[in-house]
Amino acid sequence: MLENSDAQNTQERFNEIDKALESGMFVLARSILDKMHACDVALLLESSPPTKRKILWSLTDHDEQGEILDELNEDAQDSIIALMDATNIVSATEGMDIDDLASILRGIPDSLYQEVLDTMDAQDRHRVEQALSYPEETAGSMMNTDTITLRADVSVDVVLRYLRLKGELPDATDTLYVVNKEDQLIGDVPLSTLLTVDPSLSIEQVMNSKTEMLEVGMDDGEIAKLFERYDLISAPVVDENKHLLGRITIDDVVDIIREEAEHTMMGMAGMDDDEDTYAPVLSSAKRRTVWLALNLVAAFIAASVSNMFEATLEQMATLAVLMTIVPSMGGIAGNQTLALVIRGLAVGHIGKTNARWLIGKEAAIGLINGMIWATLVATAVTLWKGDITVGYIIAGAMFINLSVAGIAGVTIPLIMHKYKIDPALAGGMALTTLTDVIGLFSFLGMATLVLKV
C-alpha cells in the first residue's frame, strides 16, 4: 500500500487520540499510537502539556520507546527520562545508534547515568564511554562508527560479493570508505559507482581520492557549513593522523541547522532554544528571569538619562510626551542592521576586508534614513503640537540617533564576534540600550539648550 502521509493526516490522528483519551478509551489510544511513526509520536508528546504527556508515554509500545526518545527535543526528552529508571532506559535504548544514545546519556543526572552504565553489557558500555569522551557538539560526539571500509587493492567484484554476503548496510549509507593498512583514509567509493563501473576494476581505479574529511574535533556549525556547501550526504570523521573513526550523515546535520536557526531566533528574544513549549510554569518563569533582569538594568539606565533632564521636563511636559519616539525609531533601525550583520556573520559573508565597506554602507543608510525620518517626524510634530521649535529639536535628535544606530548596528556585533560573544544573544539588548540613551540624551539635551536660550 502506498502512503501519502502529510501534516493534515498527522493532525487528524492527534485529534483521534485526544478524543480517545478524553473518553477514557486507553486501548483505542494505544492502538492509534502503535500505528504511528516514532517521529510523529515524538511530535505528539512535544505538543502535550505535562500530565497528558505522562499518560501518552505510558501508552507507547516499549519496543518503540528508544526511537521516540531519540526524536524528542532535549527538554521534552528530559521530562520523559525523569519518568524512567535505569532498567527502563537501558531496554528502551537498546540497538540505538551510538551517537544518539550518547546524547541521551549526556542529559541524565549523574547518579542515574552510573546506574545505566552498570546495567549495560560490556561492549555497549565501552562504545558509549568512547563516544562520551569527545566534547559535545563536535564531530566526535556526533559520529556513528558503523562505517564499511574497503582496501584499495581488491576488485569491485569482490566488494559486490562481500556486500551481498553482509545482506544489509547501515542506515543512510551512500558511500564506502577506502583505508590503507594503517587504517588511514585514502578515498571513498559511492554506492552509485559500485553499481555502474566494470566489476573487474580494482577499488583503487574507481575510488574518489578527494574525499572531504571532518576532523574529530571540528565543531558542529562548521560541519553543517561543509555539508551545505558541498551538498554532502555523509562524510567520514578522521583523527589528526587521518585514521578513520566514523561517519556523520545528513540527517544529523539537518538537525544541527534547525537547532542553530532556533538558537538564533529564540536567543534574539532572550529565550533558551531548549525551552519546551509545554514546560511547567515555574521552570519556564525561572528561565526567563535573567533576560528580564538585564532589561530592567537597561531600562533604569535610560531612565537615569531622562532623570538628568527632570527640570526641563518639568518646564515642558510636551517633551515627555514626545521623548519616546526618537529612541523607538533608533532601536528599530539599529536592529535591522544588526539582523543583517548577524546573518552575514553566520553564513561567513563578513571578513576583515569588507567590514569597513559594510560600516560605510550602513552609516550612509543611517544618514539617509535620518534625513527622511527627521523631516517627516518634525512635520508631524509641528502640526500636532503647533510648535516649530520642538519640531527642529526632534528632527535633530532623530538624525543623530538613526546615524548612530546604523554604525552601531554593524560595529556592536562585529566587536562581540571578535570577543566570542554571540551577537544574536547579546546584540539586541546592547544596541537598544545605546539607541535609547543616545535618543533620549540628544532629544532632551537639545531641548534643554534651546529652552535656556
Add this chain to the structure above:
Amino acid sequence: MLENSDAQNTQERFNEIDKALESGMFVLARSILDKMHACDVALLLESSPPTKRKILWSLTDHDEQGEILDELNEDAQDSIIALMDATNIVSATEGMDIDDLASILRGIPDSLYQEVLDTMDAQDRHRVEQALSYPEETAGSMMNTDTITLRADVSVDVVLRYLRLKGELPDATDTLYVVNKEDQLIGDVPLSTLLTVDPSLSIEQVMNSKTEMLEVGMDDGEIAKLFERYDLISAPVVDENKHLLGRITIDDVVDIIREEAEHTMMGMAGMDDDEDTYAPVLSSAKRRTVWLALNLVAAFIAASVSNMFEATLEQMATLAVLMTIVPSMGGIAGNQTLALVIRGLAVGHIGKTNARWLIGKEAAIGLINGMIWATLVATAVTLWKGDITVGYIIAGAMFINLSVAGIAGVTIPLIMHKYKIDPALAGGMALTTLTDVIGLFSFLGMATLVLKV
C-alpha cells in the same frame, strides 16, 4: 591527494585574492579563482561590495559560471545577471539542473527572459517552460526530472546490467523508482538494496512499497518537514493520479530549511531575507522604509497615550522619567512568549486542543513575573525617588503590563496564524505597540487618579 578544506582555508584564499586584486595582479587572481570550488566563489562574490563583485565575476571561468550562479543567493544572483546578456546566460546555464535553471529564469526581467528562451534549443526550452508552469515554492518547481525508473517484473540482475551500461547515475541518486505500465509509482528500491539482495530475485520482491510521496503542489515548508521527520535523502514527486513526475533531493531541502530560518530571523527585525549584505546603499535604504514607517505610526500611538496625561506629567516630571520602564519590561516579556509560540507554530507543536493550556501557562508566568518585577521595581524606585506612592503606582502598572504581555504573547500570534498572517513578520510590532500602550496607560492613568485624590 586528500583535501581537508575548511573555513580557514577558504578565508586564506579570499585574502590572497584580495591582495592580488589590490596590486592589480588579475592573472594571479584568476588562477586562484579557477582552483576554487564553485560554492566558495559564490561565497566570495556574496561577500564583496558591488564594484569588487563585478571585477571578480569578470575573472571567473566561463564554464564554471553556471554552477557559481546556482550557488548564489537570490539578490546576489540578480546583481550578477544584470551584468549578462541573453547569450551569456544561455551559455553559462547549459547543462544546469532544470530546477535550478528555472529558479534563475524566474528572477530575470521579462524582456531578457523571452530573449533567453529564444536562444535556447527546443528541448531545453520545453523542459524549462514545463518547470516554470508549476507555482513557485511547490514540489513541482523544485523537482528534478532525472529519475531512473524500473518495472516490477524484471530481475535485480537485469537492473544491475542496465545500470552498468548506463555508466553514471544522476547526482544524489540513492533510490530508483518502480512504476507500473501507466507510469504510476508503486514503490522504490534503494541502491543499498540492489547491492545486498540476491540478484535472481525480481524487483517486486525486493522493492519498498511504502514510499513517502510528495504531491506536485505540496509547498516547500511541508516538504522540508517531511524530509526532517522521516530522515529522507530523496523523495519522488507525483501528480494526483500517482504518476511519477520527478524527485526532490536533500540538498534542495537543506536550502529551504536555511531560507525559512533566515526568513523568520530577518523578518522579526523587519528585514527581507533576500537582502544582499552588500547591496547598494539606496536600494537597501528603500527596502527598510516600510518597517520604519510602521514603527513611526506605533511610536505616535504610544505618544498619543502619554499626551492624554500631559497635565499629570506637567504636575510631576518624575513620572516622565519613570514612564519608559514599564513599557520596556512588557515588551521584553511579551516577545519571549511570542518567540516560543512562533517556534511552536513552525514545528507544529501548537494545535487546537493545547492552545488553551498554553495561554493559561503563559498567563500564569505573566502573573508570577508581574509580582516579582513589580516588587523589585517598586523597591528600586522608592529608594531612588524617596516616594513610596510612585513605587506603588509603578508596581501596579508593571503587574498589569506583564500579565497582559504573557496573554498577548500567545494570542496575537495564534490569531495571526489563523488569518494566515506571518507572526514572525507582524507579531513583534503588534505586541510591542500593545505593551507600550498598556504600560503607559496603566502607569500614567493610575498616577493621575492618585494625584487627584
